[in-house]
Each structure stands twice: as structure tokens, then as C-alpha cells.
Amino acid sequence: MRVQRTVLGIAGLLVVFLAWWAAIRLGAVPGSLASRFAPGAALASLVELLGRAELYQNVLVSLRRILVGLAFALLIGVPLGVLVGSWRRLEQATTPAFQLLRMISPLSWMPIAVMLMGVGDRPIYFLLAFAAVWPILLSTAAGVRHLDPRWLQLGRSLSATPREMLVRIVLPGIIGHVLTGVRLAIGILWVVLVPCEMLGVSAGLGYYILDTRDRLAYSELMAMVLLIGVLGYGLDALARAVCNRWDHTRAVSTGV
Numbered sequence: 001m002r003v004q005r006t007v008l009g010i011a012g013l014l015v016v017f018l019a020w021w022a023a024i025r026l027g028a029v030p031g032s033l034a035s036r037f038a039p040g041a042a043l044a045s046l047v048e049l050l051g052r053a054e055l056y057q058n059v060l061v062s063l064r065r066i067l068v069g070l071a072f073a074l075l076i077g078v079p080l081g082v083l084v085g086s087w088r089r090l091e092q093a094t095t096p097a098f099q100l101l102r103m104i105s106p107l108s109w110m111p112i113a114v115m116l117m118g119v120g121d122r123p124i125y126f127l128l129a130f131a132a133v134w135p136i137l138l139s140t141a142a143g144v145r146h147l148d149p150r151w152l153q154l155g156r157s158l159s160a161t162p163r164e165m166l167v168r169i170v171l172p173g174i175i176g177h178v179l180t181g182v183r184l185a186i187g188i189l190w191v192v193l194v195p196c197e198m199l200g201v202s203a204g205l206g207y208y209i210l211d212t213r214d215r216l217a218y219s220e221l222m223a224m225v226l227l228i229g230v231l232g233y234g235l236d237a238l239a240r241a242v243c244n245r246w247d248h249t250r251a252v253s254t255g256v
Helices: 002-027 039-049 053-086 088-102 106-117 121-145 149-157 162-196 205-214 218-254
Strands: none
Touching: 002 039, 039 218, 053 088, 053 121, 053 162, 053 205, 053 218, 088 121, 106 121, 106 162, 121 162, 149 162, 162 205, 162 218, 205 218
16 A cells, blocks of 8 residues: 555656646747746756755755744644633634634735844744744644543542643643644745745745846756755655654554
């Protein structure tokens, strides 16, 4: 089954590349600007880019921003999610506001963030944290609401303190939901990151794309687009593996 899934996945990628090649081959005039985005030129530029140290420096900068933004989102989203999931009236009071804020594109805050915080990493961290906090908050709240009532009843019957209830029952019981929120947040973060890194910073994947455009290195630009897709896929695969590992560990420990 795993081999079949791998083969089908590779076949799907080949179809995408074939469609890309056909679009350039059939739709672009030879020597035109569009022909510079052909798959062959992009792959050749990608191989060349992989030999440059500056590429890895920009990748590390972007990954650092992702981690910092995700950390802020966890620090805000998990405690708020626990409160909202535990207190019904608080959930009713905050749901309209949270849903309103969640539906505002993080990129729409870019001008305000730059005016208040200036250029640099600070507005990027704010925008990334704003984008990532909602799936974490909502998944955490859902995890608290779906806790087995028997666990809570057992804790109360043993005279557990609120801190012990939180540390020994609530938090272990919602880790799966938090990890699901983190996986969703990573996908959103990766999409928001590139335009955020066009806010006047001097490093990062978004900056590097602007640099290739300014140098008229269009094949490198397309290579960077491919690389961003590959890195994003890798991050999602890592998050998915962590979620699956946790589900497997939990199933073994509970005998399910």
C-alpha cells in the first residue's frame, strides 16, 4: 500500500510538470519572457542555487521566523483555548470576535504593522503570530470540550487541585488537538511568510524572490518558487509525522 501511494504521488507530480512544460511549450513564443520560466531552466537554476551558501542562510532566516511566530501563537493560543473551552460563557462572549478577527487576512495588517513597528523582524513576527494563533486556539478549545468527562470526574473525586487537573488531565488530553492546530498553523504560516518577507528585510525566501526579480534572473525566481513548495511540503510532512506518532503512541498506551 505504501509503495502504491508513493508511485501514485510521483505520477501526480510528473503530471504537474508535464502540464507546466506543455503550457510553456505551446503557449509561449520562443524567446519571450514566458519561455524563461520553463521547467528545464528552473530545475537547472535550482541545482545551481543549491550550491550557494547564501541560499541556506536565507532558508534558515525564514525557518527562524516561522519558529518564532509559531512560538508566540502557542503562548497565546493554548492558554486562551483552554479558557474558552473550559468556560461556556467565555466561549459565547468571544466566539463572534474571534471569528471576525480570524477572517481578516493577516496580510491586510501589513501597512499597520510597518507603521507601528517599522521594518524588520518585529512586524513579521506579529503577522505570523496573528495568522497562526487561530487554528491553535480553536483546536485547543475543541480539545478541551471533547475531554472525556470521566477523567474530570475522577480528578475531582481524588480532590485534585485546579493546577493538578490542568497539568495531569487537561493538557495531556488535548495534546493531539494542539498538534493538529499546529499543523494547520504551519501551512498558514508558510503561505503568509513570503509576502511578509517583502517588507524591507534583507534576508529570507521572500527577499530572495524579490532579489531574483530585480536581477531579471527569471529562471532563478521560478527555482525559488519550486524550493518554497518543497520546503513547505517538508514542514507539513514533519508536522503530519509528529501527529501520527502521537496518535499511535496514545493508541498503544490506551490499548485502542
